Amino acid sequence: MNVLIIGSGGREHSLVQKLNQHHHDVHVAPGNDGMEEAVVVDIPETEFERLALYAKEQQIDWTIIGPENPLSGGIVDVFREKGLKVFGPDEAAARIEGSKRFAKRLMKEYEIPTADYEAFTDVEEAHAFIDEKGAPIVVKADGLAAGKGVVVAATVEEAKTAVSGMLEGNRFGSAGHEVVIEEFLDGKEFSLMAFVDGEHVYPMMPARDHKRAFDGDKGPNTGGMGAFAPVPDLAEEKVRFAVDEILFPVAKAMQEEGRPFQGILYAGLIETKRGVEVIEFNARFGDPETQVVLPLLKNDLIQVIEDLTNDRDPHLQWKDExxxxxxxxxxxxxxxxxxxxxxxxxxxxxxxxxxxxxxxxxxxxxxxxxxxxxxxxxxxxxxxxxxxxxxxxxxxxxxxxxxxxxxxxxxx
The missing domain is CATH 3.90.600.10 (Phosphoribosylglycinamide synthetase, C-terminal domain)
Known part of the structure; x- marks a missing residue:
């Protein structure tokens, strides 16, 4: 098939490599110079009309959206309006990643396990809440901040500085004009992605990434410095709980909210003393988790997408590696x-x-x-x-x- 990948990072190169293995003709926009297995197309990921026109002209069978920004900007809506086959959530469904406050409200309302939280636009009110709760505590920019909008504050002062930097210092632009402050969850983290169409959920293999910049999990949070899959110290019953009590319920909740989700639902999870809880949801393939999960998937990715979107079980198969x-x-x-x-x-x-x-x-x-x-x-x-x-x-x-x-x- 003719497939167009939107994006330019390592996640998108991993998608290119996976599709190339199954002999699809792959285009990527805007791509990067390392993606030599694909036709690299010099169209920015934000220019939806140009991308849709390219897809029509090149008779693209499927477009797969990699990054969060075009998804939150409504690229899927544009492609669907033009009768193009595109894999990813529309703007309404992508809000599960585009707004931390929305995601937390959804989880609270539908009883999906996650940290307690409050949202703020006022610095003094946020600071008072931090004084009341103490540290460690987590401060998150409400919107998209390229994986850098989360501060795990070890002290009250660090948390207050983070809030001031977002609400007053414009550190993350409009993404930080509202902040979510939540309790610190202690435990081992893991990521669980799933192919989702409405209430149909097909989980992938769990992975674990390393967010901190330096050895020993030291230094600032990054978009991810490495990952591995599967996760050997993760008990099977914890994975089943995550699927049954988190992924399926959130897919159903999105349906009930009038925001049916189609695409990749990514759950950032943590094993706490209370059990498995949600740190965050993303509305797309994770980066860098995709680069270690897709090489273990035996199925042709397009076969999976075709099955999923035609109400068939894709029967995911995994390498024993x-x-x-x-x-x-x-x-x-x-x-x-x-x-x-x-x-x-x-x-x-x-x-x-x-x-x-x-x-x-x-x-x-x-x-x-x-x-x-x-x-x-x-x-x-x-x-x-x-x-x-x-x-x-x-x-x-x-x-x-x-x-x-x-x-x-x-x-x-």
């Missing part, structure tokens, strides 16, 4: 960083590279984003996959322009 991925990032990320630094010569031997923030200059890759690429590998065990990944990353060891964590999937 593990996958580990480690992100290479620009020095300074998630803060300010330089673009244009030359990447050392590298080539995938036993693993793979999913490219994100790269640009080719005179035939060589340069850094063009915070997260530059992910090195990944599958193996009979996590340790085998991990050894392969770090072998692939050897050319980057000791670089002053780029860095990566050395403890992804260690001691799990």
């Amino acid at each position: 593990a996958c580990v991925g480690v992100v290479l990032a620009s020095s300074g990320y998630p803060g300010s960083y330089e673009k244009g630094n030359l990447l050392p010569a590298h080539r995938a031997t036993s693993g793979f590279f999913a490219y994100a923030g790269v640009k080719k200059v005179d035939g060589a890759f340069t850094g063009n984003g915070g997260r530059v690429l992910m090195a990944g590998a599958t193996g009979a065990s996590h340790e085998e996959a991990r050894r392969t990944v770090y072998q692939e990353l050897k050319p980057f060891a000791g670089s002053t322009d780029f860095f990566f964590r050395t403890d992804i999937a260690k001691d799990i």
